[in-house]
Amino acid sequence: MSADMLADLIAELPEGTVVVDPDIVASYRQDRAADPKAGTAMAVVRPRRTEEVQAVMRWATAHRVPVVPRGAGTGLSGGATALDGGIVLSTERMRDITVDPVTRTAVTQPGLFNAEVKKAVAEYGLWYPPDPSSYEICSIGGNIATNAGGLCCVKYGVTTDYVLGMQVVLADGTAVRLGGPRLKDVAGLSLTKLFVGSEGTLGIVTEVTLKLLPTQHRGCTVVASFDDVAAAADAVVTITGKIRPSMLEFMDKVAINAVEDKLKMGLNRDAAAMMVAASDDRGPAGSEDAEYMARVFTEAGATEVYSTSDPDEGDAFVAARRFAIPAVEAKGSLLLEDVGVPLPALADLVAGVEKLAEQHQLMISVIAHAGDGNTHPLIVFDPSNADEAARAQTAFGEIMDLAVGLGGTITGEHGVGRLKRPWLAGYLGPEAMELNRRIKKALDPDDILNPGAAL
């Protein structure tokens, strides 16, 4: 049965587009969330063009086959977990990009890595701001699916702020053009914005028009150590109320030590918290901001404050922050949280996570895009230890409950995927959940697109 169905699809697409080799198909079972409930798709389909995606969706709708869209597979919430009897539609071979320096836009297919987009536009003196920590290995299509954030978002916003238009293929195979290279456009509903962050549940984005900025200035960096997390969190609130830093990142003691284990750059292993802050304002304004942040850190009780206007030295600290996830991952498997809270609740969230770590006898490291109130508690566990793995799962849920109790969200930038789906309805409430369902039903009545993810 499934072989017959697939034969139709294989016949319709260019050779090599549909992959059924079991080893290859198995390698597409999970994304980086390593969802233990992952199934095995009947095939992986790797189209190159919008028309091919349309053919896949027409076929999927005709045969009621669930389609799991997949970017680079770096998702952390199980948004690309494969389903038994479904197909995985990978955008990895959709890699064209055209940069228009005059309109300051790039038109790109979804398969390019974020870093490749940045590089392509940098050749024209332009900059694509959103910068998830995984920017070297995550795809721009995946960024759009999750409305990805990053480090510079505290000043420059998230993915949706840079998406001017797209081509999207709906469940029934219809291709729709939305928006375009116009900086302002309010004709019709804001559908471009609706598809950003929809985690592949409403359509498959096959082309996107990105807004670009002139190249960012390389500014000043300030690093501060604290022996008290609350003091660091206080400083964040003070700073963001007064100036617009281009970065305001937080690492806790576990992360500091994990990074220092690997990079040996002389980080203060005794500190309870380390902040990495930056200003990219030009000239004296950048230095003034750096001085201001250093002063706020000191007044909040920092034990050490270090400023540098040398961009390469600054980059080293940013790299240390970016390296925190892999460094902590060296200690065991990770359940990677993504909860966000209003800024004043940051210290309470970190304290609450610490308490949960003690309670469940787990190592949990907290890193955070502190300026956005968006934290990543990293729960370390040994998957071969069933009891510890169960405690990690429990903590994963309790951290979300904690965040929601503090007025926060269950996911700031990674998406709901399959791992966080059980918490979505409780967070949104019945009315907003029903509204989500109505939109989903209107656009994908047969629930073909990424069923079981998010909604």
Added chain:
Amino acid sequence: MSADMLADLIAELPEGTVVVDPDIVASYRQDRAADPKAGTAMAVVRPRRTEEVQAVMRWATAHRVPVVPRGAGTGLSGGATALDGGIVLSTERMRDITVDPVTRTAVTQPGLFNAEVKKAVAEYGLWYPPDPSSYEICSIGGNIATNAGGLCCVKYGVTTDYVLGMQVVLADGTAVRLGGPRLKDVAGLSLTKLFVGSEGTLGIVTEVTLKLLPTQHRGCTVVASFDDVAAAADAVVTITGKIRPSMLEFMDKVAINAVEDKLKMGLNRDAAAMMVAASDDRGPAGSEDAEYMARVFTEAGATEVYSTSDPDEGDAFVAARRFAIPAVEAKGSLLLEDVGVPLPALADLVAGVEKLAEQHQLMISVIAHAGDGNTHPLIVFDPSNADEAARAQTAFGEIMDLAVGLGGTITGEHGVGRLKRPWLAGYLGPEAMELNRRIKKALDPDDILNPGAAL
């Protein structure tokens, strides 16, 4: 029949909420678009609280009465045109605001004027950027309905970029909370963004959570005169490719003269175009940007360039630009266009409009948020001259056709309303139009909310 129905509604709401006085009801027939096809509502309802809006919508759904939501009535596309047999739901009495300086957010009801929001948050050293020219008289709810833009958008973005959450009442009276004071939140579909710009067709926003920035620096202003529109447009492309001005505005000869007639501030009446540009970067960076813009203007062929770092003097030029619409309105009635094009097409658009003006023997003045490619051709006509009024109508449509032909949009920031509705399907194309309809149908199946507007 309608009196019976209304009696139910009057009984359910606080005294004075439902207004049936014919003179008052008549004063709510039109917004500033002065839609000649406006009907007369059976009542104007002016609720103060979300619960009252819910009661109105439950009643409207039960009786299948169309509801036209209305902010301050400054809309320019007929989004708040009253309908015979319907009601107008005015948010003018929903005027509460709470500012939280710690999370840098404001929670406001929709009836406050944009300027009142700005003022309330300024007391805390905070800034709400979006600044439509009408900011002193337009409501924040109307800004959300149209995803309003303004002068500072070239650097700071539009309304949607500052809406973190809302409470919205659906057609059936359900109240839904979306988002909140969290700077990043990707849990569920991006519904907050969907309601922004939906022109009252999907729900009635009764409360909104706005993101605020620290107070803007008052920077440098550069004014330049050109005897050639194309030269001014070239300068715009050069400048935005290199730096991020906080304003980049354009006025044509008609606007310059209309403003000079009123303000007598010594503007160059012979110039074909005047640019008003600003940088709000602090310190030498702002002056450098101003110098850079002055140089680009000069090299592009400006006949006069004047820079000032005196903020009050700068404000005077900005006020002149903001005054352009009322100044041109002194010449006759206006059909106010709002077409946007990709930046390189700006000169062609202005030239095309000039040609249409000649062809139809009309006075058409072009002012523009040039840095966004968003222009406002102001078509002047005498409504008592039927032939001229007809020619104005024809030109109104032809300007949209011209913009679309240049890769532009039929509306950049004013909305489709009723005046531009005939052009929407042609602009969006059948697939995107169908997608709009599906969403509308899913959220307002009985077409109660602002029927005939936008979709």
